[in-house]
Amino acid sequence: MTILDKILAEKEKEVATLKKNYRPEIKIEKQASGSLYRSFMESNNMNIIAEIKRASPSKGVINDQMDPSAQGKKYESYGAGTISVLTDTPFFQGTMEDLLAVRDAVQIPILNKDFIIDEIQIDRAKDYGANVILLIAAALPAKRIEELFYYATNQGLEVLLEVHNLAELDVANGLEVPIIGVNNRNLKTFEVDLGITERLSQHIKRTDALLISESGMKTKEDVERVSRAGARAILVGETMMRSGDLSKTFQELQIPL
Ligand SMILES: O=P(O)(O)OC[C@@H](O)[C@@H](O)c1c[nH]c2ccccc12
Numbered sequence: 001m002t003i004l005d006k007i008l009a010e011k012e013k014e015v016a017t018l019k020k021n022y023r024p025e026i027k028i029e030k031q032a033s034g035s036l037y038r039s040f041m042e043s044n045n046m047n048i049i050a051e052i053k054r055a056s057p058s059k060g061v062i063n064d065q066m067d068p069s070a071q072g073k074k075y076e077s078y079g080a081g082t083i084s085v086l087t088d089t090p091f092f093q094g095t096m097e098d099l100l101a102v103r104d105a106v107q108i109p110i111l112n113k114d115f116i117i118d119e120i121q122i123d124r125a126k127d128y129g130a131n132v133i134l135l136i137a138a139a140l141p142a143k144r145i146e147e148l149f150y151y152a153t154n155q156g157l158e159v160l161l162e163v164h165n166l167a168e169l170d171v172a173n174g175l176e177v178p179i180i181g182v183n184n185r186n187l188k189t190f191e192v193d194l195g196i197t198e199r200l201s202q203h204i205k206r207t208d209a210l211l212i213s214e215s216g217m218k219t220k221e222d223v224e225r226v227s228r229a230g231a232r233a234i235l236v237g238e239t240m241m242r243s244g245d246l247s248k249t250f251q252e253l254q255i256p257l
Contacts, residue, residue, distance in 0.1 A: 002188040003057050003091075007115055008139055010090050015118045022120055026100070028129030032109040036082055036132055036158050037178050037210050040233050043081070046223055046255045049111060049212065050075040051084040051237035052102060054093040058190040063241040064093065072102035075240070078250035082132065084111040084235060096128055103129035111160060115139055122152045132158045132179075137168035138187055145171055160212065164196065166203060173205040180204060181235065185215040192216035198229040220252045232257060 040047040052068050055061045068085070075083050085102050086094035094113075103110055112130035114121060117140060125133050133152050135145055145161070152159050162181040163169045172180050182197045197213040204211065213226035214235040223234060236253065243249040 003190070004138060004187045007057075007088070007091050008117065011088075011115045011117055015120060018120050018124070019118070022124060024123065024127045027127050028100075028103055032107060032131050034109075036109050040081060040210055041208070043232070044257055045079075046227060046231075046253065046257055047081040047212075047233035048079065048250065048254055049082045049084050049233060049235040050080040050240045051086065051113065051235060052094065052098055053084075053086050053237035053241050055091075056238075057091045058185075059238060061093075062238055066241065067101075068098040069101040069105040071241075072105045074246050076106040076108050078246050079254055080108065080250070081233070082109045082111055084113045084237070085130075086113045086237075088114050096124065099125075099128050099130060109158075116148060117144075119148065119151050122148065122155060122157065126155050126157060130157070132160055134160050134162060134181070136162045136187070137171050138162075138164060142171045142174070146175055149175060149177065162214065163200065166200065169200050169203055172209075173203075176206050178206070178208070179210045179212065181212040181214045182231075183214045194222060194225055197226045197231060201229040201231070204230075217253065220255060223253050223255050227255060227257065 054064050072083050083102055085099040086092040087096050087099055109131035111132040112125035113134050149159050160179050160181045161172050161177045162183050163172055164183045182200050184194050184196045185192045211231045212233040213231040217234050217236045218239050
């Protein structure tokens with residue numbers, strides 16, 4: 001059983017409970033407006049999605065002292081285009097309350113980072129004020145990805161479809177999704193390789209797709225490398241969460257495009 005299988009098995013249970021108990025008591029008026037796709041396509045600098053990530057199955061605890069609201073405010077003020085909030089609890093120690101705290105603290109779009117397998121998680125993401133959701137091609141059959149993609153889009157949410165290999169990219173190509181995230185980390189082995197962005201970027205069919213390179217970004221050289229492969233955005237978790245000087249980290253990673 002891979003780690004992804006384990007996460008998905010837990011997620012099934014969580015969703016079963018959610019389906020019984022979820023009442024949309026919280027409904028946030030969306031503070032962020034405008035499209036992530038459009039603003040990232042128009043920007044002249046590398047767009048940064050900075051992540052709130054307390055822990056991960058591959059790294060254990062990364063930073064459990066951080067206050068999501070303060071961290072979110074820093075990300076926004078140093079130039080993040082979007083904030084990703086991990087809300088999976090068993091494996092990443094995140095919560096929907098983290099998302100709510102960040103929503104309250106910032107104006108920019110928020111990506112609800114979780115393992116979405118059911119429409120109810122999309123409803124909840126929207127109720128809590130997320131603007132973008134993640135769908136992971138490795139987690140579901142193509143048909144389910146398609147259904148969830150249209151469900152979210154119809155709710156006015158943008159979708160980041162994450163892929164890691166050619167077969168998964170085929171799903172993205174087939175649906176002609178506008179926002180494609182290439183995860184440099186293999187969710188089954190945790191191996192990180194920026195070459196994944198380089199290799200897959202050549203097979204993206206839609207010429208106006210927004211390519212986001214995810215995971216393993218530490219230095220300016222890393223960003224230059226994925227930029228050369230066509231990425232207009234990077235998703236950065238650990239480097240942000242461990243940074244002692246976020247202003248400097250942003251300056252280094254936000255290279256001109
Ligand atoms: O901490 P990193 O190496 O900068 O990675 C961030 C992000 O890409 C990673 O958290 C991630 C990418 N895809 C995911 C899917 C689920 C959970 C987490 C992820």
